[in-house]
Amino acid sequence: MTPTSTLPAPARGPADHDVRDQIVAAATEHFSRYGYGKTTVSDLAKAIGFSKAYIYKFFESKQAIGEMICANCLRQIEAEVSASVAEASLPPDKLRRIFKASTEATLRLLFQDRKLFEIAASAATERWQAVVDYEERTRQLLRDVLQEGRQSGDFERKTPLDETVLAIHLVMRPYLNPLLLQHSMDSTDQAPALLASLVLRSLSP
Amino acid sequence: MTPTSTLPAPARGPADHDVRDQIVAAATEHFSRYGYGKTTVSDLAKAIGFSKAYIYKFFESKQAIGEMICANCLRQIEAEVSASVAEASLPPDKLRRIFKASTEATLRLLFQDRKLFEIAASAATERWQAVVDYEERTRQLLRDVLQEGRQSGDFERKTPLDETVLAIHLVMRPYLNPLLLQHSMDSTDQAPALLASLVLRSLSP
Incomplete structure (x- = not known):
């Protein structure tokens, strides 16, 4: 279940889809290397170079990214x-x-x-x-x-x-x-x- | 693989078979209650009321009992x-x-x-x-x-x-x-x- 199906859709620019893809690609790489269980959204944010709040704009939780x-x-x-x-x-x-x-x-x-x-x-x-x-x-x-x-x-x-x-x-x-x-x-x-x-x-x- | 098949059989009295059964029955009860992984042969010996050395006369290891x-x-x-x-x-x-x-x-x-x-x-x-x-x-x-x-x-x-x-x-x-x-x-x-x-x-x- 992705957040888009359960939460009211936030107002988004045309590039939002790309940002989501970018987060997912970076998270895939990060989880592959460091594991899913132990990694927090903060770890992920640091690794990608985004703020935690920015990631939460696109995914409601680590599980949503997973x-x-x-x-x-x-x-x-x-x-x-x-x-x-x-x-x-x-x-x-x-x-x-x-x-x-x-x-x-x-x-x-x-x-x-x-x-x-x-x-x-x-x-x-x-x-x-x-x-x-x-x-x-x-x-x-x-x-x-x-x-x-x-x-x-x-x-x-x-x-x-x-x-x-x-x-x-x-x-x-x-x-x-x-x-x-x-x-x-x-x-x-x-x-x-x-x-x-x-x-x-x-x-x- | 039981120890009898891999070790030279020690000299045993006629009651040895019963003692083995007794250890296995007590160990089954003990493992059922407290788990197999965490229990040592010492724990088992204490619980059964036998010495650790006595148990080792009949089983070469915890795994042999398992x-x-x-x-x-x-x-x-x-x-x-x-x-x-x-x-x-x-x-x-x-x-x-x-x-x-x-x-x-x-x-x-x-x-x-x-x-x-x-x-x-x-x-x-x-x-x-x-x-x-x-x-x-x-x-x-x-x-x-x-x-x-x-x-x-x-x-x-x-x-x-x-x-x-x-x-x-x-x-x-x-x-x-x-x-x-x-x-x-x-x-x-x-x-x-x-x-x-x-x-x-x-x-x-």
Whole structure:
């Protein structure tokens, strides 16, 4: 939830959007280096060279900045998954790519730098709005691919679509949710392909 | 790994087995109440009323006691799962019961008292031998039920059995491994049944 959706919009100049982006970019850099938990808005202000009051003009709290970073990160994961899915034409291949690309993108974005993992872990634990929205969009992507596969005759049509979507999303959870992924590192090489194969067998007409 | 398997067995009287059980029972009680991480063997000795040296006659370390507690706990989970599976006659029903009973037993034994969760979390993180053995026995149970279902014609026979076993075990992981289960509490009511259904669809001949 960004402050713009919960607070009355303050009067802003045309450059406000840029300033917000600038704060988010600097905060991403700062949190990546020094961690999210321990950093205060004062630390951040000092590092960026803005006053604390100026930052508060744009974000109501540190979490509001964290949520923006989190939302950007999730959007990037989704963009990579979409790009990979777009390269496939058959629904089974699309489904395999969802498993593979989302695991790889999540791993790279959250674990290559453990400090961003910290924001992701807070987001997942406290179920920030960006996470709830991301999960819903992931289920929507699954739903689209499943519907396409049902129409093409690649996938069975007996099981209620919502049940199938929910179950497949549960199967993917250890590789999408950072809290589970941190304990699934041993299996990130093999598991997405093995699980995608199992899921595809479950979808055979 | 218990000390008996790694150290030369010391000369012991016939009551040694009872003393070991007595220490484990008292330690289970003590860890449940005061936690595993913070408790030292000295604390434990004081609480049980034994000397520290006497405890070290039977266990080489606190972890050796923890491993015995962990092994007992895992044996209890397995006993409950076996009892539930034994009530079913058809392989699909057996598979459903493995999902349901193992989730319920793990939840009850590890989470009803968060202090025992601490031992389980150490065991899972450090992959104690009791955990490795338990995972192998779980895969063996799955293998047995799958083989039975392949023979009865309930399950497909095309996929290599080992691949099927491994993939199903991966599907169950969030509800068996305490590190993942602690972040899966929202879904323990619905997920085991949903996932068992998906797995059963994947096994249809």
